[in-house]
Amino acid sequence: MVTNFFSDTYAVLWVDLRNMRRHWKSTIATSLVLPLLYLVAFGYGLGQGVNVDGVSYLAFVIPGIVALTAFSISFNGAASKLQVDKFFYKSFDELLMSPVSSYSIVIGKALIGVLRGSISALAIYVVGFALAAPTLLANPPFFLMLLLSCFVFALFGVLIALVINSHQSMSTFSTVVMLPMTFLCGTFFSLSQLPDVAKAVLYFLPLTHVSNLLRTTVLGQPFPWLSFVGLIVFGFAFFVGCMVALKRSSV
Amino acid sequence: MNNFIYTENLTKSYGNIKAIDNLDLQVERGEIFGFLGPNGAGKTTTIRVLTTLTRSDSGFASVDGFDVRTEPEKVKKVIGVVQQHLSLDRDLSIRENMEFHARIHHLESSKRKKRIAELLEYVELTEYADKMVDALSGGMKKKAAIVCSLLHEPKLLFLDEPTVGLDAQARRRLWDFMRRLNNDGTTIFLTTHYIEEAEVLCKRVGIMHHGHLITVGKPAELRKKLGAVAVETLVNNKETRCEFFQDRETANNYVQKLPNDSATVIIRDTNLEDVFIERTGEKVGDS
Ligand SMILES: Nc1ncnc2c1ncn2[C@@H]1O[C@H](COP(=O)(O)OP(=O)(O)OP(=O)(O)O)[C@@H](O)[C@H]1O
Numbered sequence: 006m007v008t009n010f011f012s013d014t015y016a017v018l019w020v021d022l023r024n025m026r027r028h029w030k031s032t033i034a035t036s037l038v039l040p041l042l043y044l045v046a047f048g049y050g051l052g053q054g055v056n057v058d059g060v061s062y063l064a065f066v067i068p069g070i071v072a073l074t075a076f077s078i079s080f081n082g083a084a085s086k087l088q089v090d091k092f093f094y095k096s097f098d099e100l101l102m103s104p105v106s107s108y109s110i111v112i113g114k115a116l117i118g119v120l121r122g123s124i125s126a127l128a129i130y131v132v133g134f135a136l137a138a139p140t141l142l143a144n145p146p147f148f149l150m151l152l153l154s155c156f157v158f159a160l161f162g163v164l165i166a167l168v169i170n171s172h173q174s175m176s177t178f179s180t181v182v183m184l185p186m187t188f189l190c191g192t193f194f195s196l197s198q199l200p201d202v203a204k205a206v207l208y209f210l211p212l213t214h215v216s217n218l219l220r221t222t223v224l225g226q227p228f229p230w231l232s233f234v235g236l237i238v239f240g241f242a243f244f245v246g247c248m249v250a251l252k253r254s255s256v
Numbered sequence: 257m258n259n260f261i262y263t264e265n266l267t268k269s270y271g272n273i274k275a276i277d278n279l280d281l282q283v284e285r286g287e288i289f290g291f292l293g294p295n296g297a298g299k300t301t302t303i304r305v306l307t308t309l310t311r312s313d314s315g316f317a318s319v320d321g322f323d324v325r326t327e328p329e330k331v332k333k334v335i336g337v338v339q340q341h342l343s344l345d346r347d348l349s350i351r352e353n354m355e356f357h358a359r360i361h362h363l364e365s366s367k368r369k370k371r372i373a374e375l376l377e378y379v380e381l382t383e384y385a386d387k388m389v390d391a392l393s394g395g396m397k398k399k400a401a402i403v404c405s406l407l408h409e410p411k412l413l414f415l416d417e418p419t420v421g422l423d424a425q426a427r428r429r430l431w432d433f434m435r436r437l438n439n440d441g442t443t444i445f446l447t448t449h450y451i452e453e454a455e456v457l458c459k460r461v462g463i464m465h466h467g468h469l470i471t472v473g474k475p476a477e478l479r480k481k482l483g484a485v486a487v488e489t490l491v492n493n494k495e496t497r498c499e500f501f502q503d504r505e506t507a508n509n510y511v512q513k514l515p516n517d518s519a520t521v522i523i524r525d526t527n528l529e530d531v532f533i534e535r536t537g538e539k540v541g542d543s
Pocket residue numbers: 270273274275293294295296297298299300301302340
């Protein structure tokens with residue numbers, strides 16, 4: 006049972022790894038364009054001499070950009086391949102007709118997102134580290150939180166890809182839901198500057214907690230347990246959502 | 257239960273279209289069963305229900321004694337499926353697609369390579385094995401999809417129009433292959449629009465129409481039931497009419513009495529296509 010779980014999960018991931026192996030350079034390069042532009046535009050353009058919550062804006066915004074990179078690349082990395090498998094290749098059917106369990110399907114399909122998200126986010130972190138080294142730390146908790154975040158976001162991607170039933174609505178979702186989140190969830194500005202109502206709303210979005218977790222751990226501030234619990238709850242909810250969506254996909 | 261596939265009152269609707277309508281179907285262990293029917297009859301939907309991809313609305317269906325609704329994981333261990341539509345991963349080569357199938361069907365890693373090579377050889381795809389799916393011709397893709405379904409030596413094989421797009425030689429080779437698999441104990445559930453394919457391969461055929469089975473039996477029995485001899489007449493050079501008779505003698509008598517102006521008259525053995533057309537009122541393959 007347990008060995009099946011691991012070998013099955015790997016079998017699901019294996020296909021996506023094979024695919025990525027063919028295009029890994031361009032895949033990673035394209036995923037870095039936007040975050041690097043943000044870094045230049047916000048970190049340098051805006052950030053000179055500004056302080057937020059007691060640190061330089063550059064040091065403040067780098068973990069935010071790492072968070073949004075993890076968010077969008079993990080999500081898209083998992084969602085886009087699954088969408089293609091489902092709508093264009095129909096190879097997802099093959100998985101559904103095989104003895105591979107739903108657990109392995111969900112986690113295996115998420116792992117490619119985790120991989121792509123964490124590679125891209127780490128690359129941005131390295132650039133940021135070079136730019137603002139003394140204030141940014143290379144803390145183990147930071148890397149752990151980054152990995153966890155990528156996993157939660159990849160599960161979110163799997164969930165959305167399972168639920169949404171056309172390629173068109175997928176791109177609508179990206180623009181209407183994902184894009185605003187990348188800007189609003191404490192990535193570019195501190196939530197402490199917002200009115201309470203807005204703050205309350207943003208706390209119901211997973212990226213807010215990830216921004217908070219990554220920022221505090223990379224700056225060596227006290228660990229935000231509430232955000233940690235929040236993220237775990239989101240991860241669990243996404244996972245359960247995936248399992249339900251998979252059950253209901255057989256209509 | 258000796259029935260490998262068993263359904264009772266199986267029903268599945270899409271909106272107000274009844275894709276499967278109270279279907280009662282039995283496929284015996286070890287046979288090649290031909291599932292015929294005009295476009296939209298519900299053949300693919302039936303296969304999707306039996307392979308756990310689609311949930312039926314009501315009724316019962318089992319494969320190898322396992323309820324497809326409540327024990328899908330047991331059903332999945334028994335079956336191999338070639339879908340009507342191509343379902344290969346086009347980001348991968350043929351060999352990688354096969355390896356993917358081998359992995360998800362728990363083929364031991366020590367056996368994988370050999371089995372993949374064997375099957376590639378059999379369908380003459382060895383030299384294309386490392387090409388991407390899109391670099392192959394339509395027929396080659398179809399062959400690749402077929403061998404993918406065979407890697408784990410399923411006890412029951414669903415083939416949804418497997419020979420569409422294959423050339424005559426490839427089709428015949430595939431027939432031989434199916435016979436060989438069947439001799440080795442694989443039960444085969446086959447849909448096709450090529451009636452002669454069903455005729456030469458299948459022990460029994462069922463004809464589906466509007467979601468239920470209207471005829472089922474051995475090809476020879478079905479022909480006999482309709483009449484062993486067919487007389488085709490071309491009326492006014494426009495319309496072909498077919499009449500069926502128990503033997504040559506009655507057929508000849510009938511022909512003798514025909515008015516002389518009915519230009520072309522053909523007396524021949526009844527075939528399965530006649531059965532199909534008589535029962536469904538449609539020509540095979542018409543939409
Ligand atoms: N996903 C779906 N959504 C809506 N209607 C569907 C769906 N799948 C099948 N149908 C309908 O169900 C009916 C049966 O379709 P099915 O594909 O089972 O026919 P078939 O016998 O396989 O036909 P063909 O010989 O053309 O492959 C058709 O009327 C079809 O329009």
